[in-house]
Amino acid sequence: MSLVDLMSMAKPNEELRKKILQKLHEELAYCFQCAKCTSGCTAFKLLELVPHEIMRLTKLGFIEELITSEIIWTCATCLKCVERCPQNVSPYHVIIALRNIAVKQEAKIPEAYLKAVSQILETGLAQTIEKVTTKKMESLDRQKLHLPEIKHPTETFRTTFLKILEGHEL
Amino acid sequence: MKLPVFWGCRILTSQYAYEMSIRQVLPRLGVELVDLREMHCCGDYIKSINMFAATYMAARILALANETSIKNLLVPCSRCHFALSETQHILEENRNLKDKVDALLKKEKLNYSSDIKIWHIIDFIHDVIGVECIRQKVKRSLKGLKFASHVGCQTIRPSSIKRVDNPETPRKLDELIKALGAESLEYPEKLDCCGAALMSSHQEAALTLAGSKLKALQELGVDGLIDSCPACHTIFDTKQESAATTIGGKLAMPVLYYTQLLGIAMQINVEKLGLHLNQSPVEKILEISSS
Numbered sequence: 001m002s003l004v005d006l007m008s009m010a011k012p013n014e015e016l017r018k019k020i021l022q023k024l025h026e027e028l029a030y031c032f033q034c035a036k037c038t039s040g041c042t043a044f045k046l047l048e049l050v051p052h053e054i055m056r057l058t059k060l061g062f063i064e065e066l067i068t069s070e071i072i073w074t075c076a077t078c079l080k081c082v083e084r085c086p087q088n089v090s091p092y093h094v095i096i097a098l099r100n101i102a103v104k105q106e107a108k109i110p111e112a113y114l115k116a117v118s119q120i121l122e123t124g125l126a127q128t129i130e131k132v133t134t135k136k137m138e139s140l141d142r143q144k145l146h147l148p149e150i151k152h153p154t155e156t157f158r159t160t161f162l163k164i165l166e167g168h169e170l
Numbered sequence: 171m172k173l174p175v176f177w178g179c180r181i182l183t184s185q186y187a188y189e190m191s192i193r194q195v196l197p198r199l200g201v202e203l204v205d206l207r208e209m210h211c212c213g214d215y216i217k218s219i220n221m222f223a224a225t226y227m228a229a230r231i232l233a234l235a236n237e238t239s240i241k242n243l244l245v246p247c248s249r250c251h252f253a254l255s256e257t258q259h260i261l262e263e264n265r266n267l268k269d270k271v272d273a274l275l276k277k278e279k280l281n282y283s284s285d286i287k288i289w290h291i292i293d294f295i296h297d298v299i300g301v302e303c304i305r306q307k308v309k310r311s312l313k314g315l316k317f318a319s320h321v322g323c324q325t326i327r328p329s330s331i332k333r334v335d336n337p338e339t340p341r342k343l344d345e346l347i348k349a350l351g352a353e354s355l356e357y358p359e360k361l362d363c364c365g366a367a368l369m370s371s372h373q374e375a376a377l378t379l380a381g382s383k384l385k386a387l388q389e390l391g392v393d394g395l396i397d398s399c400p401a402c403h404t405i406f407d408t409k410q411e412s413a414a415t416t417i418g419g420k421l422a423m424p425v426l427y428y429t430q431l432l433g434i435a436m437q438i439n440v441e442k443l444g445l446h447l448n449q450s451p452v453e454k455i456l457e458i459s460s461s
Contacts, residue, residue: 042362042363042365042379043368043375046372046375046378046379047368047372047375073371073372074368074371074372074375075367076363076365076367076368076376076379077323077324077367078323078324078327078363078367079252079323079324079327079328080323080327080361080363082327082328082330083327083328083329083337083338088330090328096217096218096221097221099217099218099219100218100219100220100221103218103219103220109218109219110370110371112370112371113215113218113219113370116211116215116216117215117216117219120210120211120215120216124208124209124210124211125179125182125183125209125210125211126179126211126214126215126216127179127180127183127184128183129182129183129184130183130184132184132186132447134446134447135446135449136446138446140186140447142182142186145186145190145444147186147189147190147193148205150182150209151205151206151207151208151209152208152209152210153208153209153210154208154278156277156278157208157210157230157278160226160274160277160278161223161226161227164220164222164223164226165219165220165223
């Protein structure tokens with residue numbers, strides 16, 4: 001999905017702009033739009049993620065457009081943009097910050113992330129414990145493979161985690 | 171030596187072969203693995219939701235590691251390795267944040283310590299055990315086999331914080347493969363990302379990335395792909411058939427964890443290395459290496 005359609009009628013949100021500039025001042029101030037991040041971006045070719053565009057639009061304050069767009073969820077987190085930026089700034093971290101704002105503003109986010117949260121609240125782990133099937137169609141679990149039992153975290157961990165997500169610890 | 175280990179969710183819940191092969195191989199190299207008191211998510215997934223929560227989670231893992239009084243921690247997953255390393259870096263830079271995290275951990279009588287060395291399986295074997303030692307452990311040479319290495323993106327980037335290998339020309343995994351008698355080929359797609367992180371939101375794109383890399387390797391004629399990250403392995407091995415369907419081609423590329431390959435060269439029983447859990451045609455490797 002491209003950002004072009006989203007931007008045609010957009011107006012910057014000054015309040016959100018100020019907030020994100022405060023948080024990511026250095027990331028945004030030093031980007032000079034050389035597009036080196038985009039040239040090496042894993043998600044550029046397949047999903048039209050244009051990291052230097054994200055940088056510019058964030059700086060201009062088009063935060064609402066970005067957080068309601070699917071585009072911020074297309075980053076493959078390969079970190080090449082962070083590594084290669086000649087200005088030492090990080091589009092990856094700007095994208096992560098935008099995702100955090102999307103969650104706070106209750107924008108639509110991929111279900112898998114919400115599922116991970118509920119998994120962690122339940123077992124401490126982000127994934128469900130699976131049985132694996134061999135090519136001979138044998139179904140095996142940790143016990144059958146002689147692997148030790150998983151030691152799940154204490155209740156305190158889970159309550160602290162929930163409190164942070166609810167914003168009580170910030 | 172004793173070495174605490176943080177496995178991470180993906181290894182503990184589905185990528186059992188990685189855990190099995192590490193538990194087989196390391197003790198034979200003189201390493202006694204110590205499991206942490208508790209296991210929970212490193213915060214990787216949670217970064218996208220709430221960066222502070224993710225930082226707390228990773229710091230808590232480091233605090234649990236600190237309880238062992240051993241200053242080294244093995245983290246075999248690329249993503250967990252980055253989450254923990256980055257948290258160490260952030261807490262070093264940001265006192266304010268560190269105080270907040272410390273306060274939360276103190277409530278549970280946990281102490282965060284900044285001096286824990288975080289190792290991935292590749293740099294631990296390469297830098298601590300040593301290539302020469304690995305060479306001497308080989309009982310069944312893998313001579314004649316040609317492999318390609320896949321280095322997990324998050325183990326080598328960003329180099330502004332301590333990472334496992336060079337961000338643009340990683341060599342350690344290749345040297346470890348060569349130590350077993352096999353070849354490790356350089357190829358243009360070596361640094362291409364596996365796409366695994368996109369599986370949760372953009373499955374087709376993720377499988378296209380993995381499938382294209384495997385297809386390129388197939389055309390190059392390598393005998394197998396060697397990786398060392400449960401996320402990469404899931405998409406290259408477990409999901410190889412889906413990747414083939416997505417790119418509309420046939421794929422039959424054996425994919426093994428480095429620790430499995432090392433185990434084969436050390437003549438450890440292949441079931442103990444979890445080789446029967448690989449979904450890709452790994453039997454081919456065994457046939458070639460014994461002929």
